[in-house]
Amino acid sequence: xxxxxxxxxxxxxxLDVPNRKEAERYVRLLSDTVGCFKIGLExxxxxxxxxxxxxxxxxxxxxxxxxxxxxIPATVHSALRSAATHGVRFITxxxxxGGQILQTATEVKDxxxxxxxxxxxxxxxxxxxxxxxxxxxxxxxxxxxxxANIAKKSxxxxxxxxxxxxxxxxxxxxxxxxxxxxxxxPIWADIKKDDQSRIVTPREAISxxxxxxxxxxxxxxxxxxxxxxxxxxxxxxSALSV
Ligand code: C5P
Numbered sequence: 001x002x003x004x005x006x007x008x009x010x011x012x013x014x015l016d017v018p019n020r021k022e023a024e025r026y027v028r029l030l031s032d033t034v035g036c037f038k039i040g041l042e043x044x045x046x047x048x049x050x051x052x053x054x055x056x057x058x059x060x061x062x063x064x065x066x067x068x069x070x071x072i073p074a075t076v077h078s079a080l081r082s083a084a085t086h087g088v089r090f091i092t093x094x095x096x097x098g099g100q101i102l103q104t105a106t107e108v109k110d111x112x113x114x115x116x117x118x119x120x121x122x123x124x125x126x127x128x129x130x131x132x133x134x135x136x137x138x139x140x141x142x143x144x145x146x147x148a149n150i151a152k153k154s155x156x157x158x159x160x161x162x163x164x165x166x167x168x169x170x171x172x173x174x175x176x177x178x179x180x181x182x183x184x185x186p187i188w189a190d191i192k193k194d195d196q197s198r199i200v201t202p203r204e205a206i207s208x209x210x211x212x213x214x215x216x217x218x219x220x221x222x223x224x225x226x227x228x229x230x231x232x233x234x235x236x237x238s239a240l241s242v
Contacts, residue, residue, distance in 0.1 A: 040067075041067065164200065183196045
């Protein structure tokens with residue numbers, strides 16, 4: 001596959017916008033540049049599954065439904081089956097509650113749905129783990145790796161992790177186990193300190209082994225979102241060509 005197609009397919013834009021009108025504006029603007037649109041809680045709760053049509057009608061990009069499911073195995077399984085009817089490629093399930101929930105991923109594989117397990121949200125820093133009830137001295141990298149191993153054994157297509165742990169995951173899990181990295185902050189992006197904690201640049205994420213990166217605010221809030229997306233594509237291309 002040529003480098004620019006590879007770079008485009010590695011870029012997921014987070015459609016974190018309040019309504020379908022805004023969603024349509026960004027899909028039209030970025031449909032030639034990004035390989036996948038991620039629809040998360042804000043847009044999905046406001047507009048419902050109908051909002052997926054905006055992506056399907058205006059682009060050939062795939063769809064990532066980032067609902068971060070977190071419930072008992074039977075409920076997650078039914079939710080995944082419902083999601084599979086919408087023609088989405090990726091969906092997220094929280095990876096904190098172990099194998100039984102994640103095993104539901106295997107049951108929807110043949111419906112074309114790739115389940116990604118959330119390891120530890122990129123907004124969480126290592127210093128917060130103690131306060132969240134984890135045992136003293138547990139490293140965040142170890143926690144992420146443990147969850148990635150469970151996700152792999154359970155049949156998930158991959159995980160969502162930060163750019164700080166991605167190299168370890170690619171080294172310890174097999175190479176075809178996908179690592180999707182949010183918390184992307186290009187050096188040139190005009191973004192104040194926000195809720196993200198474990199951040200890396202697009203180049204660092206790809207060089208460390210990310211298969212796909214998720215970018216929201218650095219593109220959405222740029223003066224010219226399509227120019228920002230192209231700059232990120234250039235960074236991905238240059239990291240891939242090393
Ligand atoms: O605006 P920003 O680039 O921080 O957007 C990151 C996106 O990735 C958001 O939609 C967020 O919900 C999502 N995400 C994340 N961390 C995870 C999983 C998903 O930031 N672990």
